[in-house]
Amino acid sequence: MKNTVSGDNQMSDKLCFDCKKQPINFERSNRCCSTCLDIRILRQNNYVKNNQEAVSKCRHKYYINNIDKIKEYHKNIDKTKARARYKKYRDENPDKVRERKRKCTEAKPELYAGISKRWRQNNLRRSNEILAKSTRKRRAELRGCKEHFTLDEWNELLKKCDYKCLNCGNTTKLEADHIIPLSVGGNDTIDNIQPLCRSCNAKKHIKTVNYKQIHGIKEVRYKYG
Ligand SMILES: [Zn+2]
Numbered sequence: 001m002k003n004t005v006s007g008d009n010q011m012s013d014k015l016c017f018d019c020k021k022q023p024i025n026f027e028r029s030n031r032c033c034s035t036c037l038d039i040r041i042l043r044q045n046n047y048v049k050n051n052q053e054a055v056s057k058c059r060h061k062y063y064i065n066n067i068d069k070i071k072e073y074h075k076n077i078d079k080t081k082a083r084a085r086y087k088k089y090r091d092e093n094p095d096k097v098r099e100r101k102r103k104c105t106e107a108k109p110e111l112y113a114g115i116s117k118r119w120r121q122n123n124l125r126r127s128n129e130i131l132a133k134s135t136r137k138r139r140a141e142l143r144g145c146k147e148h149f150t151l152d153e154w155n156e157l158l159k160k161c162d163y164k165c166l167n168c169g170n171t172t173k174l175e176a177d178h179i180i181p182l183s184v185g186g187n188d189t190i191d192n193i194q195p196l197c198r199s200c201n202a203k204k205h206i207k208t209v210n211y212k213q214i215h216g217i218k219e220v221r222y223k224y225g
Pocket residue numbers: 016017018019020021022032033034035036037
């Protein structure tokens with residue numbers, strides 16, 4: 001292999017096609033040095049921004065003509081990184097994601113209704129949890145509560161209580177009971193929540209009974225978002 005002339009240059013001894021001064025940075029490109037590559041990328045991004053319609057037409061044409069190649073490519077790439085990146089984006093831009101989802105659902109209602117229906121069928125437990133939570137939240141909001149316990153907190157509390165009703169030990173139909181009822185000014189935060197079965201919850205009605213205290217159970221309180 002041919003050594004580089006300058007000796008301390010690790011990248012290459014070929015000069016950038018653009019500026020013809022700096023060596024090509026083969027890690028990033030096989031044409032340019034790093035500086036020129038950045039300029040190219042910037043120019044490209046600007047072009048895309050200013051010619052959105054033409055670019056999307058061109059991309060669509062490419063997609064139609066190379067559909068098999070593209071499908072094959074997507075089948076083989078490692079999706080974990082992309083998933084992680086998208087999750088980060090979702091966490092950082094909840095409003096943008098919601099807005100985009102709303103637009104998509106409006107444009108193709110049947111398609112998206114089908115998708116959510118399938119998700120609900122495949123994730124029944126989670127789906128019921130979410131539904132129950134939104135009902136509870138709405139009820140609490142009507143009472144003027146601004147902070148709400150999260151599903152993670154509720155699941156953590158259930159685990160601590162061995163997934164049992166704190167009064168009778170029943171393991172089915174557990175509900176999140178407000179120790180101090182919302183109707184008499186109780187909060188909707190996890191410190192005011194205990195798992196009771198449906199019948200114990202109904203019997204307790206608007207009394208304030210702290211079964212957690214009786215059993216010496218402490219809840220974990222997470223950060224509220
Ligand atoms: Zn250059």
